[in-house]
Amino acid sequence: MTTGAARRLALAGWPVIVGLVAVLPWLGLNSATIRLVLLIAILSMVVSGLNLTLGYAGELALGQVPLYAAGAYTTGYLAINVIDDLLVCLLAAVAVAVLLGVVTGLPGLRLGGWALAITSFFVVLLIPSVVNIFGDRLGGLEGLNGIPVPTLLGSELGDNGFYVVVILVTAAWFAVFRNIVVSRHGAAFLVLKQSPVLATAIGTSPFATKVTVYALSAVPAGIAGCFIAYLDAYLSPLTFGLELAIVILAAAILGGATSVYGAIVGAAIMEIGPLRITVFDQYALVVYGAFLIAGGLLLRNGLAGVTERLGRKAAARLRRRSGPAGDAAPAEPPAAVTFPAVDGLALTVSGVSKRFGGNLAVDDVSFEAGPGRITALVGPNGSGKTTLMNLISGYYSLDGGTIRLGDQVISGLPAHQVARRGVGRTFQTPLIPQGLTVMDAIVTGRFARHRISLAESALRLPRHWKALDAERRTGRQIMESLGLARQAGTPAADLALGTRRMLELGRAIAGGSSLVLLDEVASGLDEDDIHGLVRVLTSMRDAGITILLVEHNFALVRALADTIVVLAEGRVIATGSPDEIASHPEVVQTYLGQGGEIAGTRVADELLDTEKADRA
Numbered sequence: 001m002t003t004g005a006a007r008r009l010a011l012a013g014w015p016v017i018v019g020l021v022a023v024l025p026w027l028g029l030n031s032a033t034i035r036l037v038l039l040i041a042i043l044s045m046v047v048s049g050l051n052l053t054l055g056y057a058g059e060l061a062l063g064q065v066p067l068y069a070a071g072a073y074t075t076g077y078l079a080i081n082v083i084d085d086l087l088v089c090l091l092a093a094v095a096v097a098v099l100l101g102v103v104t105g106l107p108g109l110r111l112g113g114w115a116l117a118i119t120s121f122f123v124v125l126l127i128p129s130v131v132n133i134f135g136d137r138l139g140g141l142e143g144l145n146g147i148p149v150p151t152l153l154g155s156e157l158g159d160n161g162f163y164v165v166v167i168l169v170t171a172a173w174f175a176v177f178r179n180i181v182v183s184r185h186g187a188a189f190l191v192l193k194q195s196p197v198l199a200t201a202i203g204t205s206p207f208a209t210k211v212t213v214y215a216l217s218a219v220p221a222g223i224a225g226c227f228i229a230y231l232d233a234y235l236s237p238l239t240f241g242l243e244l245a246i247v248i249l250a251a252a253i254l255g256g257a258t259s260v261y262g263a264i265v266g267a268a269i270m271e272i273g274p275l276r277i278t279v280f281d282q283y284a285l286v287v288y289g290a291f292l293i294a295g296g297l298l299l300r301n302g303l304a305g306v307t308e309r310l311g312r313k314a315a316a317r318l319r320r321r322s323g324p325a326g327d328a329a330p331a332e333p334p335a336a337v338t339f340p341a342v343d344g345l346a347l348t349v350s351g352v353s354k355r356f357g358g359n360l361a362v363d364d365v366s367f368e369a370g371p372g373r374i375t376a377l378v379g380p381n382g383s384g385k386t387t388l389m390n391l392i393s394g395y396y397s398l399d400g401g402t403i404r405l406g407d408q409v410i411s412g413l414p415a416h417q418v419a420r421r422g423v424g425r426t427f428q429t430p431l432i433p434q435g436l437t438v439m440d441a442i443v444t445g446r447f448a449r450h451r452i453s454l455a456e457s458a459l460r461l462p463r464h465w466k467a468l469d470a471e472r473r474t475g476r477q478i479m480e481s482l483g484l485a486r487q488a489g490t491p492a493a494d495l496a497l498g499t500r501r502m503l504e505l506g507r508a509i510a511g512g513s514s515l516v517l518l519d520e521v522a523s524g525l526d527e528d529d530i531h532g533l534v535r536v537l538t539s540m541r542d543a544g545i546t547i548l549l550v551e552h553n554f555a556l557v558r559a560l561a562d563t564i565v566v567l568a569e570g571r572v573i574a575t576g577s578p579d580e581i582a583s584h585p586e587v588v589q590t591y592l593g594q595g596g597e598i599a600g601t602r603v604a605d606e607l608l609d610t611e612k613a614d615r616a
């Protein structure tokens with residue numbers, strides 16, 4: 001069975017499973033088992049929120065417990081004092097949890113890693129104090145008693161009615177959660193987890209993505225809080241303590257933090273496991289800690305990861321049996337590469353300067369890179385090439401001058417806005433996100449310029465399907481042109497360096513970029529890879545893209561570039577055609593004489609001959 005078929009089967013199976021679970025009370029199950037199912041549903045929702053922040057976005061924001069408590073106390077307070085309608089309390093619980101999620105997540109916009117983890121854990125310790133401060137309304141440390149049974153639209157919900165609502169809402173949340181993580185928004189979370197620099201290069205704002213993740217992860221926590229308040233009819237601040245935080249973390253790690261259904265599996269283990277251990281109360285933290293360590297040490301991406309790897313192995317075995325050409329087949333350089341025509345825009349760099357402390361890294365640099373041309377930026381180490389690339393991409397702010405793309409000034413814009421205006425780029429060390437296939441990683445390059453809202457993806461609205469269709473079509477075209485078609489389903493992180501560089505090129509052009517910045521794109525490539533690269537770059541140029549190439553291999557630059565700009569100590573010392581630059585006395589003295597003509601010369605000489613023949 002292919003991965004696609006397995007996915008379709010899982011999709012069709014989901015309503016059946018939900019239907020079966022929803023009718024359990026009518027199948028004669030005792031109330032303890034029904035309560036256990038409810039507790040698993042509630043915990044799995046809280047865990048899914050942690051999976052979103054930690055597993056998908058890589059944010060060590062561990063504050064699910066306060067969000068859960070916020071949902072629970074909002075419901076408790078409203079149901080006792082204002083209105084006991086489940087729908088109203090549910091919406092209010094989600095609203096309060098989301099607000100708290102964004103506010104407590106704010107440190108995450110500045111802090112990262114363990115500082116954020118410790119801060120978010122600290123918020124957990126505040127819960128009893130906060131509840132105590134509002135003691136007269138929230139019941140203080142003795143707890144909030146007397147939460148009434150819920151009503152829905154004026155009628156009282158019986159036990160079974162409440163059970164069905166919990167199961168259906170949980171199922172609906174997991175459907176939305178799945179839709180989001182398999183959509184481009186989920187891919188954007190994984191990209192942010194890998195690198196904020198890459199996130200901006202594909203046109204997403206790390207700030208907006210983080211706020212979205214904090215808000216989104218609070219939704220299931222708020223819902224779960226509402227349900228636990230009604231289920232127990234009593235709330236104690238001691239329930240929402242460190243022990244619960246560890247249970248949630250252990251469930252996420254054990255089930256698989258980068259997984260949708262892993263949250264349910266992890267929650268089930270954490271709810272059912274303790275029932276089998278009689279001395280549990282005494283050793284609860286030890287048991288939870290053991291689960292956490294076992295999950296973290298023994299399982300890569302938890303039980304979901306184990307299942308996925310087994311599934312992948314079985315699928316590969318089946319493919320081997322049914323014929324050649326698997327996903328792991330090596331990339332094939334295409335015989336002829338063509339890209340759709342692009343309206344390239346001229347890049348104009350005027351009087352640009354950048355200072356790092358006392359070091360003037362870029363000093364009054366001016367040059368122009370025209371559409372449908374390859375402009376190379378060369379110079380000795382430390383001459384300012386990468387700094388210039390970063391200034392053009394918007395990663396650094398300028399200390400002087402302006403940068404224009406076509407008629408638009410792009411200097412001063414944040415990096416993700418520069419990407420959205422049609423600037424694609426590759427990196428000296430390729431940035432390849434974990435958890436995405438080659439196809440998925442390439443189409444992230446479209447996010448900058450073809451935008452779809454979170455709601456459209458979560459609810460699978462028509463624009464989502466249209467965008468997905470266009471994404472797949474463009475992705476397939478690019479992969480064929482780059483010789484990556486047979487690797488579409490391969491995890492991108494498994495690729496060799498040469499193929500990674502091809503993938504970065506594909507990502508840089510996927511959105512129809514007018515300007516592509518290539519930072520040492522040939523570095524570390526063997527002769528075959530360089531041949532493939534030259535074919536791709538010349539086709540990109542022929543398609544009309546403006547290409548700015550930073551490269552140390554001068555022979556290769558000479559073969560490829562239409563114009564060469566030479567930098568030394570941050571200043572332009574020469575601009576001209578490859579032949580003019582190769583015989584420029586100052587360039588020969590400051591750069592080429594120092595080993596500019598280095599590795600790859602033989603390949604490049606061959607290329608030079610072919611290129612010259614082509615041009616003649």
Ligand SMILES: Nc1ncnc2c1ncn2[C@@H]1O[C@H](COP(=O)(O)OP(=O)(O)OP(=O)(O)O)[C@@H](O)[C@H]1O
Nearest residue numbers: 356359360361379380381382383384385386387388
């Ligand atoms: N973030 C930074 N902070 C401080 N100094 C920096 C920073 N980035 C670059 N520099 C300095 O700016 C100067 C230009 O560096 P840059 O990396 O742009 O050169 P380069 O031509 O790309 O070199 P290479 O070919 O080795 O990549 C160097 O002196 C470098 O030390």
